[in-house]
Amino acid sequence: MIPTHWFLILSAVLFAIGVCGVLTRKNGITIFMSIELMVNAVNLTFVAYARQFHQLHGIIFVFFIMAIAAAEAAVGLAIFISLFHHRETIDVDEANLMRW
Amino acid sequence: MIEFIVFFAFAAVAIIFALVVILHRNPVVSVLSLVASFFSLAVMYVLLEAPFLAVLQVIIYAGAIMVLFLFVIMLLNLQHREEPATRPVQQFLGYTGAAVFGIALVYYIAKYAVLKLPGTPFLSDARRVGISLFQAYVLPFEAVSILLLAAIVGALVLSGRGAVAQ
Amino acid sequence: MTDWTDVGLSVLKIVIVLLFVLNVTPIMVWVERRGSALIQDRPGPNRVGPFGLFQSFADALKFFMKEDVIPAQANRWLYILAPAFGLLPAMTTIAVVPWGRAFRLPSGRLFEPIIADVNVGILVIFALASLSVYGVTMAGWSSANKYSLFGGIRASAQMISYELSLTLAAVSALMVAGSLRLTDVVWRQTGYFVLFDRLKIPAWNAFSPAMWLSFIVFSVSAFAETNRLPFDFAEAEAELVAGYHTEYSSMKFALFFMAEYMSMATMSAVITTLFLGGWDVPWYNEPPTAFGFAVSVLAFLIKVSFLLFVFVWVRWTIPRLKYDLLMKLGWKVFLPLAVVNIMLVAFFIVRGWI
Numbered sequence: 001m002i003p004t005h006w007f008l009i010l011s012a013v014l015f016a017i018g019v020c021g022v023l024t025r026k027n028g029i030t031i032f033m034s035i036e037l038m039v040n041a042v043n044l045t046f047v048a049y050a051r052q053f054h055q056l057h058g059i060i061f062v063f064f065i066m067a068i069a070a071a072e073a074a075v076g077l078a079i080f081i082s083l084f085h086h087r088e089t090i091d092v093d094e095a096n097l098m099r100w
Numbered sequence: 101m102i103e104f105i106v107f108f109a110f111a112a113v114a115i116i117f118a119l120v121v122i123l124h125r126n127p128v129v130s131v132l133s134l135v136a137s138f139f140s141l142a143v144m145y146v147l148l149e150a151p152f153l154a155v156l157q158v159i160i161y162a163g164a165i166m167v168l169f170l171f172v173i174m175l176l177n178l179q180h181r182e183e184p185a186t187r188p189v190q191q192f193l194g195y196t197g198a199a200v201f202g203i204a205l206v207y208y209i210a211k212y213a214v215l216k217l218p219g220t221p222f223l224s225d226a227r228r229v230g231i232s233l234f235q236a237y238v239l240p241f242e243a244v245s246i247l248l249l250a251a252i253v254g255a256l257v258l259s260g261r262g263a264v265a266q
Numbered sequence: 267m268t269d270w271t272d273v274g275l276s277v278l279k280i281v282i283v284l285l286f287v288l289n290v291t292p293i294m295v296w297v298e299r300r301g302s303a304l305i306q307d308r309p310g311p312n313r314v315g316p317f318g319l320f321q322s323f324a325d326a327l328k329f330f331m332k333e334d335v336i337p338a339q340a341n342r343w344l345y346i347l348a349p350a351f352g353l354l355p356a357m358t359t360i361a362v363v364p365w366g367r368a369f370r371l372p373s374g375r376l377f378e379p380i381i382a383d384v385n386v387g388i389l390v391i392f393a394l395a396s397l398s399v400y401g402v403t404m405a406g407w408s409s410a411n412k413y414s415l416f417g418g419i420r421a422s423a424q425m426i427s428y429e430l431s432l433t434l435a436a437v438s439a440l441m442v443a444g445s446l447r448l449t450d451v452v453w454r455q456t457g458y459f460v461l462f463d464r465l466k467i468p469a470w471n472a473f474s475p476a477m478w479l480s481f482i483v484f485s486v487s488a489f490a491e492t493n494r495l496p497f498d499f500a501e502a503e504a505e506l507v508a509g510y511h512t513e514y515s516s517m518k519f520a521l522f523f524m525a526e527y528m529s530m531a532t533m534s535a536v537i538t539t540l541f542l543g544g545w546d547v548p549w550y551n552e553p554p555t556a557f558g559f560a561v562s563v564l565a566f567l568i569k570v571s572f573l574l575f576v577f578v579w580v581r582w583t584i585p586r587l588k589y590d591l592l593m594k595l596g597w598k599v600f601l602p603l604a605v606v607n608i609m610l611v612a613f614f615i616v617r618g619w620i
Contacts, residue, residue, distance in 0.1 A: 001103070001217050002103055002104065002107050002147060003214070003215075003217060004213075004215050004217065005209055005210065005213045005214050005215065006107065007144065007148065008209045008213055009206050009209055009210060010111050010114065010115070010144070012202065012205035012206050012209055013115055013202060013206060014114065014115065014118055014137075015202075015205070016198050016199070016201050016202025016203075016205060017115070017118045017119060017121075017122060017198075017202070018118070018122075019197075019198045019201060019202075020122055020194065020195060020198030020199070020202075021121065021122030023190075023193075023194030023195075023197065023198060024122070024190075024191050024194040024195060024198075025122065027127060029127055029169065029172065029173060030121070030122070030127055030130055032169075033121055033130055033131065033134050033169065034121065034122055036134065036161075036165070037118055037121065037134065037137065040137075040138065040141055040161070043141075043157075044141060044144060044145075047144075047145055047148050047150050047153060048148060050148075050150070050222070050224070051148045051149055051150070051218075051222050052215055052217075052218065053218075054218055054220070054222050056224060056228055056229065056232050059150055059152075059153055059224050059229060060229065060232055060233065060236075060237055062153060063153070063156070063229065063233070064237075064240055064244055066156065066157070066160050066161065067160075067244045067247070067248065068244070068247065069161075069165065070160060070164065070165055070248070070251075071247055071248050071250075071251035072251075073165045073168055073169070074168065074251050074252070074254075074255045075251050075254045075255055075258070077168060077169065077172045077255075078254065078255040078256075078258035078259050079258060080172065081172060081176065081258070081259055082258050082259065082260070084176050090176075093187075128341075128344070128407070129344075132344075132400075132404075135400070151384060151385060151386050152385075152386050152389070155386050155389040155390055155392075155393050156389070158393035158396070158397070159389065159392055159393045159396055162393075162396070162397065163393060163396025163397060163399070164396065164426070167396075167399055167400070167403070167422070167426060170400075170403055171403075171419070171422075171423075174403070174407050174415070174419065175419070225385050225386075225446075226385075226386065226446055
């Protein structure tokens with residue numbers, strides 16, 4: 001059996017990579033993908049602790065997180081599409097006015 | 101023994117493809133690398149004795165959400181967008197900040213979060229998850245279904261199709 | 267301590283299943299061409315060998331000899347990877363399908379003819395079916411050709427729409443079996459329905475009064491998933507040149523070709539397991555010996571071959587649906603039917619009739 005803290009370290013590394021992606025990229029969809037990467041790193045932490053303490057709650061919570069991430073992806077991409085239709089760009093630096 | 105080999109191999113795959121996601125120019129390559137990363141995370145879930153969740157990860161994340169991302173990128177024809185390198189100071193700060201954050205997290209986890217492994221195996225099959233969902237977690241379950249309905253309606257309205265009713 | 271007999275038996279099972287999956291394509295090419303000729307009242311290929319049996323070799327030779335062209339503006343890596351995306355789900359899904367009855371070897375060990383008897387068997391099939399969308403999408407997009415892109419997007423939209431009715435139609439078979447393992451689903455179908463105290467019908471899910479509807483929904487959705495007529499917008503021979511594999515030539519096209527026939531065979535195997543009783547021989551109780559195993563494998567192969575012949579038969583009989591009618595069918599007819607069927611099966615289970 002693999003020690004739990006190895007999974008936690010992997011999850012921390014993936015989370016840090018996701019944070020790096022959010023902070024440094026300008027393409028809105030890539031930022032969104034980095035957010036999904038962070039969410040998955042957190043999922044891995046939940047499942048690692050569920051296995052460690054033999055609790056089903058971690059698994060159930062990941063189930064709900066997956067459903068919420070699906071809903072968030074759908075709505076977020078719809079927002080990007082309408083941003084693209086108005087501004088012809090998905091560079092997040094260009095979306096800097098509260099209304100136009 | 102073979103568990104460790106599988107763990108290291110797929111952990112390496114996950115990390116390498118995650119780096120490709122954030123570093124590559126072309127968004128389509130980023131999406132496919134993220135799919136590969138999710139697949140290796142599904143293998144991690146199998147190693148953590150949660151095979152039901154592993155298959156759900158492949159079905160939902162790699163099979164549905166990433167297809168959505170791919171469709172949006174293809175339909176908006178975004179693959180040729182070049183990102184000119186502006187804001188070099190912020191980019192440098194972003195990289196170093198994330199690196200420091202990651203290294204600090206890994207260091208403290210390796211030092212303080214070492215736990216003893218439980219002796220018995222963990223049973224998390226579909227039957228138990230289903231029973232738990234419908235007994236202890238029935239309220240969040242129903243709320244998530246309403247949330248998904250709201251997401252569908254929101255996506256339709258935002259993309260302009262919801263107005264085509266006349 | 268590794269159990270080397272176990273490893274050896276697993277390797278043997280993998281070799282047998284790979285032999286089946288890789289040989290399906292040449293045989294199906296012959297069946298398709300002779301079968302279509304039979305339906306269309308023409309001879310079909312009959313020059314190469316007796317009854318044209320060596321036509322597949324001639325086709326393979328042609329694929330090897332043709333020039334392998336990559337369009338100049340295509341995204342090179344994705345163009346080369348796309349056939350692999352299409353092939354991998356088709357070849358790996360059959361790992362969780364039981365193809366024979368478990369029997370005892372002379373040494374007392376139980377030989378289970380299924381490569382991976384996981385607890386979540388059916389979900390693995392759905393997971394790999396949803397991964398097959400990537401092959402079509404990447405092929406259409408990386409070809410740098412408008413017609414390929416249209417074909418790829420239409421085909422992938424169709425595939426993800428029919429995945430829903432596929433999944434929900436399979437859930438009714440799983441509710442009755444009470445488990446996600448495919449071996450349990452097949453064991454559940456080895457009984458009998460007794461009608462009028464005299465007539466024994468094998469308890470296959472297709473004959474069950476609650477599940478015949480989901481059998482039909484699942485089979486039609488399987489046609490849509492594998493991009494076969496009447497749902498073959500990926501190819502659409504008269505409309506889009508050749509759809510998403512327009513720009514592919516020689517070996518890469520051969521890989522797509524193989525992937526289509528392999529996914530047909532895999533889907534037939536899954537339909538057989540879920541609804542037609544898998545390896546169960548009707549009206550015969552197979553003993554757990556090598557003879558029973560051989561008989562059950564033969565029964566499985568006969569059922570899969572029959573379903574493959576139905577795939578070919580439907581292709582040359584029914585015309586192609588218009589795209590918006592196809593999507594309407596998937597979302598407005600099959601999805602509600604599958605959901606209604608789940609409620610019906612739940613009702614039957616609660617009342618104790620199943």
